[in-house]
Amino acid sequence: MSLALPVVVRPLVSLSDLRVELGGKPILRGVTANIARGSITALIGLNGSGKTTLLRALVNEYPHKGTIKFHCGHDHSKPYPEAIGYVPQRLTLDARLPLTVRDFLALTLSRRPLFFGISKKVAAKSREMLERVEVANCLDVPVEGLSGGQLQRVLLALALEPQPELLLLDEPAAGIDFKDQKKFYELIATINRETGVTVLLVSHDLNMVQTYAHEVLCLRSGAIQCQGSPNEILTPINMSLVFGAEIHMFPHRFGS
Numbered sequence: 001m002s003l004a005l006p007v008v009v010r011p012l013v014s015l016s017d018l019r020v021e022l023g024g025k026p027i028l029r030g031v032t033a034n035i036a037r038g039s040i041t042a043l044i045g046l047n048g049s050g051k052t053t054l055l056r057a058l059v060n061e062y063p064h065k066g067t068i069k070f071h072c073g074h075d076h077s078k079p080y081p082e083a084i085g086y087v088p089q090r091l092t093l094d095a096r097l098p099l100t101v102r103d104f105l106a107l108t109l110s111r112r113p114l115f116f117g118i119s120k121k122v123a124a125k126s127r128e129m130l131e132r133v134e135v136a137n138c139l140d141v142p143v144e145g146l147s148g149g150q151l152q153r154v155l156l157a158l159a160l161e162p163q164p165e166l167l168l169l170d171e172p173a174a175g176i177d178f179k180d181q182k183k184f185y186e187l188i189a190t191i192n193r194e195t196g197v198t199v200l201l202v203s204h205d206l207n208m209v210q211t212y213a214h215e216v217l218c219l220r221s222g223a224i225q226c227q228g229s230p231n232e233i234l235t236p237i238n239m240s241l242v243f244g245a246e247i248h249m250f251p252h253r254f255g256s
């Protein structure tokens with residue numbers, strides 16, 4: 001059931017009857033939606049509604065039926081599609097690996113083994129990438145010693161290199177305290193404004209969604225329940241249909 005008509009804007013991505021099965025179970029059951037070019041679109045829904053699965057289908061991690069159409073001219077048929085930056089929900093790195101952020105970035109940026117050392121070019125690039133997300137002071141910190149907020153910024157730096165056309169963020173601020181969450185969303189909004197990158201982010205924080213998203217997509221049991229602007233979508237009636245609970249949103253302006 002669709003509660004609001006999709007806003008007619010130029011889409012970067014069109015999903016049509018997108019279906020994904022995992023372990024023999026239907027997880028996405030025919031998702032049809034547009035992701036507006038240049039927008040920040042928030043993907044919301046209950047735990048298990050299929051949000052991560054949708055992001056993973058977009059990066060070809062899960063086979064799917066139906067169509068995912070990118071209107072940007074890049075080749076997305078490769079195992080890891082071009083021009084998509086992705087920050088997953090969890091980093092599945094062995095925390096015992098004695099890896100500094102400098103090494104971590106170099107491993108991704110270099111084509112040569114780390115034991116040959118880090119080239120000047122890669123060192124300069126790593127610093128520039130961290131400066132962009134305001135954590136250049138973390139270069140020599142072990143990855144396991146980063147705070148939740150710092151780690152998210154390092155992962156964001158990686159997702160932004162090379163400059164993507166679509167940035168997928170899976171609960172990017174989960175586990176970060178309110179002040180840092182707000183700063184993180186501010187950073188995403190700035191990057192979106194300055195580069196025009198289209199952002200699709202999963203969030204459970206409806207206040208952040210109300211403040212920073214241009215569009216909201218609601219998933220329920222693997223299908224789109226409703227899509228539209230935050231003001232259209234974050235209404236008590238829609239939220240009770242999506243979350244099965246009474247939720248009232250109070251428009252809020254953050255103080256400086």
Ligand SMILES: Nc1ncnc2c1ncn2[C@@H]1O[C@H](COP(=O)(O)OP(=O)(O)OP(=O)(O)O)[C@@H](O)[C@H]1O
Nearest residue numbers: 022023025027045046047048049050051052053054
């Ligand atoms: N590899 C898998 N094999 C089988 N089932 C899976 C697999 N991965 C996810 N699922 C199931 O698919 C459903 C959707 O999971 P998904 O992680 O996409 O939900 P989500 O909306 O992102 O949830 P959350 O808000 O908790 O992160 C869940 O029921 C989950 O148990």
